[in-house]
Amino acid sequence: xxxxxxxxxxxxxxxxxxxxxxxxxxxxxxxxxxxxxxxxxxxxxxxxxxxxxxxxxxxxxxxxxxxxxxxxxxxxxxxxxxxxxxxxxxxxxxxxxxxxxxxxxxxxxxxxxxxxxxxxxx
Amino acid sequence: xxxxxxxxxxxxxxxxxxxxxxxxxxxxxxxxxxxxxxxxxxxxxxxxxxxxxxxxxxxxxxxxxxxxxxxxxxxxxxxxxxxxxxxxxxxxxxxxxxxxxxxxxxxxxxxxxxxxxxxxxxxxxxxxxxxxxxxxxxxxxxxxxxxxxxxxxxxxxxxxxxxxxxxxxxxxxxxxxxxxxxxxxxxxxxxxxxxxxxxxxxxxxxxxxxxxxxxxxxxxxxxxxxxxxxxxxxxxxxxxxxxxxxxxxxxxxxxxxxxxxxxxxxxxxxxxxxxxxxxxxxxxxxxxxxxxxxxxxxxxxxxxxxxxxxxxxxxxxxxxxxxxxxxxxxxxxxxxxxxxxxxxxxxxxxxxxxxxxxxxxxxxxxxxxxxxxxxxxxxxxxxxxxxxxxxxxxxxxxxxxxxxxxxxxxxxxxxxxxxxxxxxxxxxxxxxxxxxxxxxxxxxxxxxxxxxxxxxxxxxxxxxxxxxxxxxxxxxxxxxxxxxxxxxxxxxxxxxxxxxxxxxxxxxxxxxxxxxxxxxxxxxxxxx
Numbered sequence: 001x002x003x004x005x006x007x008x009x010x011x012x013x014x015x016x017x018x019x020x021x022x023x024x025x026x027x028x029x030x031x032x033x034x035x036x037x038x039x040x041x042x043x044x045x046x047x048x049x050x051x052x053x054x055x056x057x058x059x060x061x062x063x064x065x066x067x068x069x070x071x072x073x074x075x076x077x078x079x080x081x082x083x084x085x086x087x088x089x090x091x092x093x094x095x096x097x098x099x100x101x102x103x104x105x106x107x108x109x110x111x112x113x114x115x116x117x118x119x120x121x122x
Numbered sequence: 123x124x125x126x127x128x129x130x131x132x133x134x135x136x137x138x139x140x141x142x143x144x145x146x147x148x149x150x151x152x153x154x155x156x157x158x159x160x161x162x163x164x165x166x167x168x169x170x171x172x173x174x175x176x177x178x179x180x181x182x183x184x185x186x187x188x189x190x191x192x193x194x195x196x197x198x199x200x201x202x203x204x205x206x207x208x209x210x211x212x213x214x215x216x217x218x219x220x221x222x223x224x225x226x227x228x229x230x231x232x233x234x235x236x237x238x239x240x241x242x243x244x245x246x247x248x249x250x251x252x253x254x255x256x257x258x259x260x261x262x263x264x265x266x267x268x269x270x271x272x273x274x275x276x277x278x279x280x281x282x283x284x285x286x287x288x289x290x291x292x293x294x295x296x297x298x299x300x301x302x303x304x305x306x307x308x309x310x311x312x313x314x315x316x317x318x319x320x321x322x323x324x325x326x327x328x329x330x331x332x333x334x335x336x337x338x339x340x341x342x343x344x345x346x347x348x349x350x351x352x353x354x355x356x357x358x359x360x361x362x363x364x365x366x367x368x369x370x371x372x373x374x375x376x377x378x379x380x381x382x383x384x385x386x387x388x389x390x391x392x393x394x395x396x397x398x399x400x401x402x403x404x405x406x407x408x409x410x411x412x413x414x415x416x417x418x419x420x421x422x423x424x425x426x427x428x429x430x431x432x433x434x435x436x437x438x439x440x441x442x443x444x445x446x447x448x449x450x451x452x453x454x455x456x457x458x459x460x461x462x463x464x465x466x467x468x469x470x471x472x473x474x475x476x477x478x479x480x481x482x483x484x485x486x487x488x489x490x491x492x493x494x495x496x497x498x499x500x501x502x503x504x505x506x507x508x509x510x511x512x513x514x515x516x517x518x519x520x521x522x523x524x525x526x527x528x529x530x531x532x533x534x535x536x537x538x539x540x541x542x543x544x545x546x547x548x549x550x551x552x553x554x555x556x557x558x559x560x561x562x563x564x565x566x567x568x569x570x571x572x573x574x575x576x577x578x579x580x581x582x583x584x585x586x587x588x589x590x591x592x593x594x595x596x597x598x599x600x601x602x603x604x605x606x607x608x609x610x611x612x613x614x615x616x617x618x619x620x621x622x623x624x625x626x627x628x629x630x631x632x633x634x635x636x637x638x639x640x641x642x643x644x645x646x647x648x649x650x
Contacts, residue, residue: 020290025282032289039296046300070303073252077296080259084289087266091285094270095278105283 005045012038025092025102029085036081044074124173127182127197129166130205130243133159134236142233153220156232160213163239167206174202177610179624181249189249189625190310196249196625199611200454204246204377207458210593211370211465212239218469218586219363222476227272227361234271237264238367245374249625251302251309254378255295258343262288265371268364269356280359287352291342298335305329312625315386315618318393326393333387333394337402340382343375345435347408354416357428362472365424366590369464372435373457380442380450385618389445402443403531407538410436414542417549423475423482426553427467430507433546434460440535441522450612452521455605459514459597463506466590470499473583474557477576484553489561491578497558499587504550506594509543514597519543521605 012034019031047067055068096102137159145152173180174197182195216235218224225231241261248254266288270281303309305328306317321329338349345353353372357365379402387394413433420426438460441453475482477490490496502513509515519539526535597604614620 020286028286032286032293035290035293036296039293039300042297043300043303046304048304067307069309070300073299073303073309076252076256080256080292084259084263084292087263088282088285088289091266091270091278091282094273095275095282098273098275098278104279104286 001049001051005041005049009038009042009045012041023104023106025096025104028104029088029092032088033081033085036077036085040074040077040081043077044070046070124180124182126166126169126173127180127195127247128184130163130170130209131195131240131247133163133166134240134243138233138236138240141236142230145232146230149226152232153225156216156235157213157220159236160209160216160239163209163243164206164213167202167209170197171199171202171206173197174199175607177614179614179621181624188627190308190313193253194249194310194312194625195247196311196621197247198614198621199607200377200381200615201246203454203458203608203611204373205243207373207461208239208242208246208370211367211461211590214465214586214589214593215363215367215469217589218366218472218583221580221583221586222363222472224272224361224363224472230267231271234264234267235367237261238268240264242370242374246377249311251311251314251382252299255292255299258295258374259292261371261374262292265364265368268367269360271361271364277359277361280355284352284356287342291339294335294342295339298332298339301328301332301335305332310625311382311386312618312622315622316626318386318391321393323392323395329387329393330397333383333397334401336382337379337398340375340378341405344372344379344439345375345409345432346402346439347405347412347436350409350412350432350435353432354425354428357431357468358422358424362424362468362475365428366465366468369431369461369468372431373461376435376438376442376453376457379439380453380612380615384442384445384450384615385621388616388618399443399445402439403534406436406439406443407534408436409433409439410538410542412436414545414549417546418552420549420553421484423471423484423553423557424468426484426549427464427471430467430546430550431460431464433542434464434507437519437522437539437542440531440538441525444525444528444531444535446525446528447609447612447616449522449525450615451605451609452518452525454608454612455514455521455597455601456518458604459506459518459594462590462593462597463503463513463515466587466594467500467503467507469587469590470496470503473579473587474500477579484556486556486560489558491576493558493561495579495584497554499584499591500554500558502591503587504547504554506591508547508550510547512595512598513591514594514601517598517601 016031016035016038019027047070050066053064053066055066055071137155141152141155145155180197184193238261241257241264244257245254245261248257266285269284270278299309306314308314308317318329342349357368383398387398410433413429413436416429417426417433420429438453438456441449474496478487480487506513506515509519523536523539526532
């Protein structure tokens, strides 16, 4: 259980960071989405992992329960990340329509993909 | 318990959707509502500052759930003075945006503006770390809209970078909060302060990671080295009134560092002893150097002003990194000053740039209308920003130098502040002489037939810039009472026992809720 959660957080983060560093709108959006999944799973796990336990306090007895607060936090974080991703798509679309390319913080000289395409056309 | 504490959040939160949905096609109505909101916010903020002046920490339990189980808003001197600063700045910027017609160059300026104010006030007032994240997101999502207000290729591309940068920062914030929760089991600031004190040094690894992750997150907001690179691109390409409003946004990051790293991970806490200052102080010095060299090397006016904001953040964080009450007082005074100085320069830059055929490029150009007036205002703004007498920048830097007399900080701190100030003075003097002085030597501009002569700025367009410069003069004139107030505020931050007692009640709150929550709740209500 711990191994699955930990490795999924790690893989999602690694993939997210790699995609963000691609510096193009579409991979960056996907990368940020992966990063937000990783953050959500991490946040969820911060209340300790426990299987088959209710997320409420038992009034009587020493029943095992799982911490409900990280679940609420994760829910909030999911909603915010979802809204932010939608907004990012809109801003990226606006920038793409205005500028005609999807580079993020990359000069034309660094744009390897474009150079190859130019060479191929020529 | 005073309900006024939540008013700076509720008022813009109600006004913004009203403006967006009811007044979207009527700019006059939207302006009137936005102004009424800004004026009411100033009145509320003054009231809150008066309430907080009694020295008690006022707590507002949302839904009357007792802390740490419910969410709390906390009003002390520090948050009151920053809410007041936000309200006054909002009024100045709003006047400029309406007078120059910036608010008609795109949709929903006023609604986004109110949401931004809501997020900033909420971040200053909240007493819960996760709520701080939520308010950060609110102010950021509004700032994304404001940043690309008016559109245009360069602005949208810069806006996209800004959004990506901050989304990555938000993800990091969530991971930091998760680490913090895993280590302590709470996210209430007062409860965190209690829990972190009890962590022995040998079990402190996780909490130290959380403290540093949080500092990185706030350093992104405060534009500290090595994550300051987003600021010049963003501020230089944002609409000028929005850049003036953004002057307070970097301060939200600085506030969060003061609040969390002074109160929770403070200097005498065993688990995180000296951790933050070790990294923050050199980072602030490098930030100041980058800002100063940026001011010196900038070829356009807007990036020059953006770099001067970076330099002022570096100056301020040098004092914050000392983590003593007096240094924090100096940092807070400089915070208020640099907000108004940066706002004044950005607003003035908007007036000048919109009248120059060369835009904001620092090339000699024929003198435009009202050259003398703009030159005088730029001189005053530059004097404030560079920290020369008689305006408040001088006093702020003097206080910071005084606070950094500790031999541990003095060599690097004094060198950075003094050399940085010199570079900023040279850079601003060069910009001013190119923009206003050498322009009179260039042959008069011959307007083309289809190129209308720029209209002189009306008094209402100049008034916000003058008001912002006037605020720095007022800060200098009333430096004594203000410093006393801020000093009491920073002592409150460093003396966390009052904050903890006000939020959690006088007795220690046990881990599991007891059947009688009233015992915890009542003392809080009596104090409020």
